[in-house]
Structures are given as C-alpha cells and as structure tokens.
Amino acid sequence: MKFISALKRWRPLQLSGLLMVLLVVGFSLLYPLSPGYDPYTQNLSSILQSPGSSGHWLGTDSLGRDVASRLALGGRTTLSIALAVILANMVIGIIIGMVAGYFGGRTDNVLMGLTDVQLALPVMLVLIAFSAVYGPSVTLMIVVLSVTYWVGYARVARSVALSLAGRDFVLAPKIQGAGPLWIMRRHIAPNVFTQVLIVATTDLGAIIILIASFDFLGLGIQAPTPSWGSMISDGQGYLRQQPALVMIPGVAMFLIIAGTNLISQRFTEEGAGAPARRKVAA
Amino acid sequence: MTVVTNAAEEVVLRVNELSLEYRLRGAGPKTLRAVDGVSLELRRGETLGLVGESGCGKSSLVRTIFDINVPSSGSVEVFGQRLAELRPKDRRQLRNRVQMIFQDPYSALDPRLSAHEIVAEPLRIARRYSKDRVVELLESVGLSAEVMDRRPAAFSGGQRQRLGIARALALDPDVLVLDEPVSALDVSVQAQVINLLKDLQQRLGLAYLFIAHDLSVVRHISDRVAVMHLGQIVETGTAEEIFANPVHPYTRSLLSAAPVPDPRARSSRRRVVLAGELPDAARRPSGCSFRTRCPIAQEQCSQQDPTLVSTGSPTHQHACHFPEDSQRSVAPAMT
Numbered sequence: 001m002k003f004i005s006a007l008k009r010w011r012p013l014q015l016s017g018l019l020m021v022l023l024v025v026g027f028s029l030l031y032p033l034s035p036g037y038d039p040y041t042q043n044l045s046s047i048l049q050s051p052g053s054s055g056h057w058l059g060t061d062s063l064g065r066d067v068a069s070r071l072a073l074g075g076r077t078t079l080s081i082a083l084a085v086i087l088a089n090m091v092i093g094i095i096i097g098m099v100a101g102y103f104g105g106r107t108d109n110v111l112m113g114l115t116d117v118q119l120a121l122p123v124m125l126v127l128i129a130f131s132a133v134y135g136p137s138v139t140l141m142i143v144v145l146s147v148t149y150w151v152g153y154a155r156v157a158r159s160v161a162l163s164l165a166g167r168d169f170v171l172a173p174k175i176q177g178a179g180p181l182w183i184m185r186r187h188i189a190p191n192v193f194t195q196v197l198i199v200a201t202t203d204l205g206a207i208i209i210l211i212a213s214f215d216f217l218g219l220g221i222q223a224p225t226p227s228w229g230s231m232i233s234d235g236q237g238y239l240r241q242q243p244a245l246v247m248i249p250g251v252a253m254f255l256i257i258a259g260t261n262l263i264s265q266r267f268t269e270e271g272a273g274a275p276a277r278r279k280v281a282a
Numbered sequence: 283m284t285v286v287t288n289a290a291e292e293v294v295l296r297v298n299e300l301s302l303e304y305r306l307r308g309a310g311p312k313t314l315r316a317v318d319g320v321s322l323e324l325r326r327g328e329t330l331g332l333v334g335e336s337g338c339g340k341s342s343l344v345r346t347i348f349d350i351n352v353p354s355s356g357s358v359e360v361f362g363q364r365l366a367e368l369r370p371k372d373r374r375q376l377r378n379r380v381q382m383i384f385q386d387p388y389s390a391l392d393p394r395l396s397a398h399e400i401v402a403e404p405l406r407i408a409r410r411y412s413k414d415r416v417v418e419l420l421e422s423v424g425l426s427a428e429v430m431d432r433r434p435a436a437f438s439g440g441q442r443q444r445l446g447i448a449r450a451l452a453l454d455p456d457v458l459v460l461d462e463p464v465s466a467l468d469v470s471v472q473a474q475v476i477n478l479l480k481d482l483q484q485r486l487g488l489a490y491l492f493i494a495h496d497l498s499v500v501r502h503i504s505d506r507v508a509v510m511h512l513g514q515i516v517e518t519g520t521a522e523e524i525f526a527n528p529v530h531p532y533t534r535s536l537l538s539a540a541p542v543p544d545p546r547a548r549s550s551r552r553r554v555v556l557a558g559e560l561p562d563a564a565r566r567p568s569g570c571s572f573r574t575r576c577p578i579a580q581e582q583c584s585q586q587d588p589t590l591v592s593t594g595s596p597t598h599q600h601a602c603h604f605p606e607d608s609q610r611s612v613a614p615a616m617t
Binding site for chain 1: 348350374381382385386390391392394404407408446449452453
C-alpha cells in the first residue's frame with residue numbers, strides 16, 4: 001500500500017519509465033517460462049525470418065534461432081551482470097567515500113587521489129588489455145567493470161559523510177564511546193544509501209551500454225550464450241536482409257536505459273527533498 | 283542547601299591549564315589559541331556556570347574536554363585520574379561518567395532513529411541495553427513510554443532536549459557538560475528544562491558544567507561561576523560573589539548588559555557598552571586580552587598579561603591589574 005501511495009507522486013513520464021523497465025525486465029524473466037522458449041536450437045531451413053512469422057513472433061536470426069528467446073536470455077544475462085557490477089561498485093564506492101569523508105584530512109586526500117587515478121583509466125582499454133593477456137571472458141569483464149565504476153558512489157558517499165561528520169548527532173555517540181565503524185554504520189550509511197541509489201539508477205543505463213559494447217566487440221559474454229550486444233553484432237551483417245535483428249535488441253536497450261533514467265529522475269527529486277526537510281534551528 | 287561532607291567535596295572533573303591551538307592555513311598567523319590555559323574544578327553535585335560571549339572559546343573548551351579536539355597542552359582529570367594517561371579501556375569507562383547535553387536539540391538527534399533507539403544507543407554501545415532501562419530513562423525526564431516509537435521530528439524542541447538528557451543519563455554519569463542547553467528553546471520551555479535539570483541534579487547527585495550566555499539562567503542554576511574571555515578565565519567565584527561583587531571590567535560590563543525586568547531598577551543603572559568586538563583570537567592583543575575593549579585600560583595592561591589572583595575571598599579570583607579602578611568606575615553590579 002505504501003508503495004502505491006508513493007507511486008502517486010510520480011509524474012506521467014516517470015511512470016512510463018517504470019513501465020518501460022518493467023516491460024523489458026518482465027519479458028526477460030517470464031518469457032523463458034513459455035513453451036516456445038528455445039534460444040539455442042538452429043534451424044537452417046528458416047533463417048532470417050521476419051517478426052510475426054509462424055512460431056517465431058520476433059523472427060529468427062542467421063542460424064534460424066528464435067529471436068524472442070535469445071532476447072529474453074540475453075536480457076537476463078545482461079541485466080544480472082549489470083546489477084552485480086553496480087552492486088560491487090556501490091559497495092566499494094560507499095566504503096571508500098564514507099571513510100574519506102568521515103576521517104577527512106590525509107585519509108581523504110589519499111582516497112580521493114585514488115578515485116582520480118581510477119577516473120583517468122579508460123575502462124575499455126583496460127578490458128582490451130586484460131583480454132589480450134588472459135583471453136576474453138565474462139568473468140574478466142565482470143571483474144574489470146566491478147572495480148572501475150565506483151567513483152560516482154565514492155564522491156556522493158564522501159560528501160554525505162563529510163556533511164554529517166561534524167553534526168551533533170554524530171558527535172553524541174562518539175562521546176559515548178562509539179567507534180568509527182558504529183557511527184558510519186548507524187548514522188552515516190543510512191543517509192548515504194538514499195543518495196547513492198540515485199547514482200545507481202543513473203549508472204545502470206551506462207553500465208548496460210558498456211556491457212553491450214563489450215559483447216559487441218566480443219570481449220564479454222561469449223557465443224553461443226546470447227546477449228544484446230552480440231545479437232546486434234551478429235545482426236549487423238544482415239542489416240539489409242533483416243534489419244529487425246539489430247533493431248529488436250536495440251529497442252530493448254533503449255527501453256531499459258531510457259526507463260532507468262526516467263526513474264532516476266524521480267529518485268533525484270525525492271532525494272533532494274529528503275535531507276532538506278529536516279528542520280533547521282536558528 | 284548542600285550538606286558539606288567529604289563526598290560533596292570530591293572533585294569529579296578537573297581541567298588543568300588546558301590549551302587548544304588550531305593550526306591556520308593561508309597568510310597571517312599560523313595558529314589560533316582558542317583555549318588558553320584554562321583551569322576548572324567541578325565538585326560532586328555542584329553547578330559551575332561558564333559564561334562568555336560567542337567566540338570566546340566555550341565550545342572549544344567543551345570539545346577538548348571530550349577529546350574531540352586534542353589539547354596542545356594541559357590535561358583533563360576525571361575522579362583524579364588523568365584521562366590521557368589511562369589505558370583505552372579504563373579511559374572509556376571514566377569518560378562515560380562525563381556526558382554532554384547539546385545546544386541545538388534539532389541537530390543533536392539522528393532524524394532517522396526513533397526516540398527509543400536514540401536513548402538506547404549509549405546502552406547498546408556499552409552492551410548494557412535493556413528496554414526497561416530505556417523506559418525508566420524516558421520517564422525520568424518526563425516523557426512517557428508511549429512516545430518511544432516516534433522520530434525526533436514528532437517532538438517539540440523541549441521534548442527533544444529531554445530526549446537528549448535521557449540519552450546523556452543512560453550510562454549513569456556523575457558529570458553533565460551542558461553546552462547552552464536551553465538557549466535554543468522558547469522561554470516558557472526553558473524554565474521547564476531548567477527545573478528538570480535541577481531536579482535531576484538533586485536526585486542523582488550530578489555535577490553540572492553549565493555553559494551559557496544568558497546570565498539570568500546562570501545565576502538561577504549555578505553555585506559557582508567562571509567568566510571566559512578570548513580563551514581565558516578572567517574571573518571566577520561563587521555565584522553570589524560574581525553577581526553581587528564583580529571585579530573584572532569584562533564581568534562588570536557583561537552584567538550591565540543583561541536585561542533588567544524591573545523598569546525602576548533599569549533607569550537607575552549605568553550601562554557600559556564595550557567598544558568593538560571580541561578581538562580576533564588569531565591576533566590576540568599583547569598583554570591583557572581584554573585591554574582593547576576595556577574602559578580602564580592603562581599602559582601596564584598592554585605589557586603584562588594579568589594572571590588569576592585572589593581578592594578578599596579565597597573562592598573569588600580575577601585577572602585584572604586594576605580591580606579597584608574597575609569596581610569604582612565600571613558599571614554597577616546587577617541587582
């Protein structure tokens with residue numbers, strides 16, 4: 001009930017964003033349960049079928065595999081990798097940012113220097129370099145993405161921690177014997193989370209694009225496992241015969257990225273309201 | 283009022299020659315001495331009022347007492363033991379006997395926590411949590427157990443300050459440091475909170491270090507008073523001595539600036555309006571730090587920094603080169 005009443009504050013565009021995300025996520029999760037689901041079986045007698053053809057409502061690819069099934073499975077892998085990557089970066093960023101902001105001084109300087117270094121590293125090049133050495137793999141992509149995208153979280157967490165560190169309600173438990181871990185966990189982290197969530201929803205789109213582009217380049221998810229990036233990459237060879245092969249995963253990506261951005265807009269508005277609502281004494 | 287026994291004479295909190303320097307960046311002076319050789323003594327069950335205008339170092343002193351700022355020299359003793367010399371575990375135990383009430387009841391409570399959690403927090407930190415104890419604490423400050431689940435936003439300023447007091451009492455302290463505990467509250471609520479504090483003091487035998495700039499409140503609650511100016515104590519004595527017979531020109535001008543409710547008394551008094559602001563602590567005047575604003579300053583004042591000396595009474599000390607001049611020509615005492 002609380003959720004529904006919260007939804008009433010969403011503006012129509014933001015609601016449509018939620019709908020777009022739900023559509024893609026719902027399809028990816030639910031379609032594999034349907035009887036026609038089969039992302040791997042090839043049928044070379046019916047390749048490059050158009051959407052709406054018999055038995056394949058999104059058509060078939062160059063090997064006659066069902067596009068709808070591959071889209072759903074690709075969505076599952078892409079989205080779960082994106083979520084895992086975001087989560088990993090969130091944890092790293094929040095810890096680094098809170099420690100930097102709470103302790104300040106030299107700790108702050110060192111940690112924020114580290115984030116600048118990280119910012120200077122081009123993710124794509126790092127991944128290409130590692131792939132050249134170890135061979136491309138999903139694990140490698142996840143690992144590289146997990147440690148190269150936390151700057152935003154660190155900065156937000158730092159600024160929240162910095163602004164709270166001097167407040168009396170943080171001082172009070174400190175005087176009463178609470179250690180830094182206690183204070184960060186109980187008094188700073190909850191305030192950090194709401195702010196970080198905004199960054200996370202904004203980042204989700206960017207991460208999905210990154211994953212898709214890695215897949216497109218063959219650096220991420222490996223064939224035959226489908227992913228949106230590799231579907232686009234496979235489809236580009238048949239752009240003239242069957243443009244749907246590129247358009248379908250493209251539309252899915254558009255929906256999820258535009259959708260998360262619209263949702264993050266909502267979170268930003270709510271986040272901006274939350275800390276300011278506190279009454280400030282003269 | 284107080285029965286003089288040995289226990290009542292016990293010094294619970296002693297501050298020895300405490301100084302705090304802040305390091306400054308940029309051009310100009312390199313350090314700022316916010317607290318300058320302050321010594322205080324607080325006995326069991328008594329209230330020491332600490333008075334001074336904004337920026338005089340009251341809050342810095344408090345922060346140093348609580349180890350939030352590291353003193354550049356001097357020491358803090360609790361029950362005769364120097365905190366800095368103790369092992370961490372013993373130090374924490376002694377520290378817990380000194381607790382703090384904050385000035386602003388709005389920023390002193392985490393807005394995300396319920397009243398229950400706020401009061402329970404020190405108990406949880408000390409691993410002594412019990413729900414009964416929280417209820418008992420809430421009731422001891424005049425809040426009912428029914429409000430436990432509410433967040434600070436649902437409370438009035440006075441109620442919040444009560445929550446802050448309950449939190450400070452959780453670990454059975456012997457000393458409360460009250461940093462302007464009522465100055466953020468409405469006048470009508472101030473009296474209630476002051477009465478609660480007096481009541482708790484009698485019931486629990488607490489000693490108060492009561493920091494304020496409202497002299498009438500200080501007079502009402504304090505046994506002894508110390509007057510602070512630019513990081514130094516310039517006069518100290520019993521409340522009676524300070525209010526009836528102030529010596530230092532700064533104390534005298536402070537008292538003359540306090541509002542007098544009786545119009546007849548008001549018309550008969552002389553006021554001393556100090557020239558200028560509190561000097562920049564980073565550019566402290568030579569000699570007596572008050573001389574730039576002092577109506578009776580002389581040559582000697584710029585050369586020699588006066589130290590605290592006794593007047594006639596052993597409890598009454600002041601730091602002024604010319605106490606007689608001050609008493610003769612600077613503002614009459616508050617009546």
